[in-house]
Amino acid sequence: MDAIMLQEKLVERLLCPRVRTARQKEKQYVGFATLPNQVHRKSVKKGFDFTLMVAGESGMGKSTLVNSLFLTDLYKDRKLLNAEERINQTVEIIKHTVDIEEKGVKLKLTIVDTPGFGDAVNNNECWKPITDYIDQQFEQYFRDESGLNRKNIQDNRVHCCLYFIPPFGHGLRPVDVEFMKALHEKVNIIPLIAKADCLTPNEIKKLKDRIREEIDKFGIKVYQFPECDSDEDEEFKQLDKELKECTPFAVIGSNTVVEARGQRVRGRLYPWGIVEVENQSHCDFVKLRNMLIRSHMHDLKDVTCDVHYENYRAQCIQEMTSKLAQDNRMESPLPILPLSTPDVDTEKLIKMKDEELKRMQEMLNKMQQQMHEKDQ
Amino acid sequence: MSKPCHSGLGKSTLVNTLFKSQVSRKSTGWARDEKIPKTVEIKSVSHVIEEGGVKMKLTVVDTPGFGDLINNDNCWDPISKFINEQYEKFLKEEVNITRKKRIPDTRVHCCLYFISPTGHSLRQLDIEFMKRLSHSVNIIPVIAKADTMTIEERQDFKQRVRKELEMSGIEFYPQKEFDEDMEDKSDNDKIREAMPFAVVGSDKEYQVNGKRVLGRKTAWGIVEVENPNHCEFAQLRDFLIRSHLQDLKEVTHNIHYETYRAKRLNENGGLHPISSSDTQESNL
Numbered sequence: 001m002d003a004i005m006l007q008e009k010l011v012e013r014l015l016c017p018r019v020r021t022a023r024q025k026e027k028q029y030v031g032f033a034t035l036p037n038q039v040h041r042k043s044v045k046k047g048f049d050f051t052l053m054v055a056g057e058s059g060m061g062k063s064t065l066v067n068s069l070f071l072t073d074l075y076k077d078r079k080l081l082n083a084e085e086r087i088n089q090t091v092e093i094i095k096h097t098v099d100i101e102e103k104g105v106k107l108k109l110t111i112v113d114t115p116g117f118g119d120a121v122n123n124n125e126c127w128k129p130i131t132d133y134i135d136q137q138f139e140q141y142f143r144d145e146s147g148l149n150r151k152n153i154q155d156n157r158v159h160c161c162l163y164f165i166p167p168f169g170h171g172l173r174p175v176d177v178e179f180m181k182a183l184h185e186k187v188n189i190i191p192l193i194a195k196a197d198c199l200t201p202n203e204i205k206k207l208k209d210r211i212r213e214e215i216d217k218f219g220i221k222v223y224q225f226p227e228c229d230s231d232e233d234e235e236f237k238q239l240d241k242e243l244k245e246c247t248p249f250a251v252i253g254s255n256t257v258v259e260a261r262g263q264r265v266r267g268r269l270y271p272w273g274i275v276e277v278e279n280q281s282h283c284d285f286v287k288l289r290n291m292l293i294r295s296h297m298h299d300l301k302d303v304t305c306d307v308h309y310e311n312y313r314a315q316c317i318q319e320m321t322s323k324l325a326q327d328n329r330m331e332s333p334l335p336i337l338p339l340s341t342p343d344v345d346t347e348k349l350i351k352m353k354d355e356e357l358k359r360m361q362e363m364l365n366k367m368q369q370q371m372h373e374k375d376q
Numbered sequence: 377m378s379k380p381c382h383s384g385l386g387k388s389t390l391v392n393t394l395f396k397s398q399v400s401r402k403s404t405g406w407a408r409d410e411k412i413p414k415t416v417e418i419k420s421v422s423h424v425i426e427e428g429g430v431k432m433k434l435t436v437v438d439t440p441g442f443g444d445l446i447n448n449d450n451c452w453d454p455i456s457k458f459i460n461e462q463y464e465k466f467l468k469e470e471v472n473i474t475r476k477k478r479i480p481d482t483r484v485h486c487c488l489y490f491i492s493p494t495g496h497s498l499r500q501l502d503i504e505f506m507k508r509l510s511h512s513v514n515i516i517p518v519i520a521k522a523d524t525m526t527i528e529e530r531q532d533f534k535q536r537v538r539k540e541l542e543m544s545g546i547e548f549y550p551q552k553e554f555d556e557d558m559e560d561k562s563d564n565d566k567i568r569e570a571m572p573f574a575v576v577g578s579d580k581e582y583q584v585n586g587k588r589v590l591g592r593k594t595a596w597g598i599v600e601v602e603n604p605n606h607c608e609f610a611q612l613r614d615f616l617i618r619s620h621l622q623d624l625k626e627v628t629h630n631i632h633y634e635t636y637r638a639k640r641l642n643e644n645g646g647l648h649p650i651s652s653s654d655t656q657e658s659n660l
Contacts, residue, residue: 057494058494058496059492059493059494059495059496060494119499119500120500121447121448121449121500121501121504122446122447122448122449123446123447123448124446124447126446166384166492167524168384168385168386168492168520168521169384170384173444174444174445174446175446178446195524197523197524197594197596198493198521198523198524199594200592200593200594201594201595268526269526270523270526270527270596270597270599271527271603271605271606272523272596272597272598272599272600272606273594273596273597273598274596274597275596276596279595281595282595282596
């Protein structure tokens with residue numbers, strides 16, 4: 001029985017955490033509370049990335065808003081096409097990447113622009129190039145993830161799509177509904193009311209109510225803010241509630257700085273007054289910026305990875321296994337993934353090992369049979 | 377008067393402001409059970425308004441559904457058809473053997489086309505529509521909801537729109553070719569330089585500097601509709617109603633209608649279009 005007791009003690013030693021030294025036992029302090037700092041240091045070293053897509057008709061102020069949000073000038077050399085030139089234009093996908101840094105934290109920001117969307121006379125399926133692009137990024141990530149060398153996977157998946165709704169209408173138009181329905185299960189959609197400075201406060205409220213109603217009615221799944229934890233303080237909860245009731249955000253952007261109330265602010269100068277972009281009583285720009293950048297950027301990435309990408313992946317695998325079944329091949333427990341870099345040598349090795357295993361299995365079977373005969 | 381554009385560009389409000397009365401019934405957007413119509417509808421509403429003893433029967437033709445669908449191919453056809461139908465009606469009356477002293481005139485004298493204030497340029501739909509209709513009706517392009525743009529943006533936008541209209545060969549009213557004399561030409565030139573008018577409409581009044589004015593109240597100021605520094609509504613109103621109303625009717629009658637009539641007569645080989653459909657003989 002000694003052997004058994006010894007064995008038990010050994011197992012205990014292996015499975016349980018290291019016994020604290022006497023000194024540490026006094027302090028009751030292990031030291032893993034520094035983990036967040038370690039994570040922080042590593043992340044800051046690695047840097048962050050974020051891919052944002054902007055979609056909507058031309059002239060909705062998308063570029064201006066992006067410039068205002070990130071305080072950059074991404075569209076310096078843009079040449080606007082006139083209507084004649086745009087007649088045969090199809091929807092394009094254009095990427096701008098910029099590296100910005102703030103307080104030592106680096107962000108690689110990619111803006112995916114969609115010029116030409118909704119501009120033609122016939123806009124049937126004008127969202128197809130956009131859904132194709134998003135799927136392509138998922139597919140590329142899927143391949144990279146299933147590949148053999150996973151050290152430097154580039155994540156080009158779209159984390160968030162800002163959709164600009166024109167303020168001139170009475171709610172969602174057919175093209176808005178169709179676009180959002182085609183994309184709501186592939187990307188986080190945040191609908192915005194563009195150029196909100198042409199609406200009075202009353203009109204904004206009516207339009208927001210109307211849009212929220214229609215989003216419910218058509219079953220569009222826009223990005224939902226996560227519920228705040230029950231242990232947050234009341235003020236935070238109140239702010240969170242206000243934020244949720246304010247959607248869709250009515251925004252204004254500006255590339256110019258004007259003088260208002262003795263300060264230089266980003267704004268638009270009209271003969272009847274000055275609209276300040278960062279004034280909360282003028283528009284929801286600050287709310288959008290806080291939500292998009294200051295509190296929910298990481299959550300947007302998480303939802304993209306955990307929900308949208310996983311949906312895509314599951315769908316992809318399902319399609320592949322059903323294809324395999326159709327081809328009447330041997331049902332393998334694991335789906336055969338299309339490896340991006342088929343290594344010929346390793347494949348050979350795998351085949352050899354497979355054959356060896358088969359041989360050993362046969363030998364075992366033979367031995368078992370022999371033993372069985374012997375017994376009999 | 378007819379006024380096509382995407383819904384929500386303030387057509388009804390503007391017409392009500394122009395004629396200082398509720399001539400256009402404002403729809404509060406699509407009612408709960410109403411959907412955006414599958415084809416463009418033509419809704420015509422008439423009122424008799426009076427000012428200083430002068431009565432005028434104003435008919436406003438609205439075109440809900442224009443440009444609202446995903447596929448807007450040929451959405452201008454119902455409108456074109458409507459305009460031609462009015463000409464046809466008038467023509468029928470004119471060639472009647474016993475005709476009324478005053479033929480009821482339902483022809484469209486003026487078409488206000490509302491351009492979306494994107495600040496970039498005209499949309500393809502705008503160009504397609506105006507190209508096709510500028511030869512059958514007087515088109516007056518108007519930039520709607522002009523309080524979206526600052527003065528600079530407005531000037532840039534207007535210039536670009538004018539250039540595009542020129543490049544596409546679209547002649548809007550007042551057309552250069554119909555200027556009768558030098559005086560007309562110089563007056564109209566000034567107007568053409570200022571078009572398309574950037575307007576803001578409103579049916580609400582606010583107190584500004586001790587006066588009650590029509591305007592839109594926002595958190596940063598009140599946009600005064602009739603203040604020429606704020607928007608060009610006053611210019612549009614003066615142009616449309618106070619100086620060129622009669623001219624619009626004359627151009628419609630003398631030029632657009634005559635073009636239509638000549639086309640119809642030519643189709644029938646110089647015969648009365650009505651008689652050839654009634655009887656098989658030719659008679660002129």
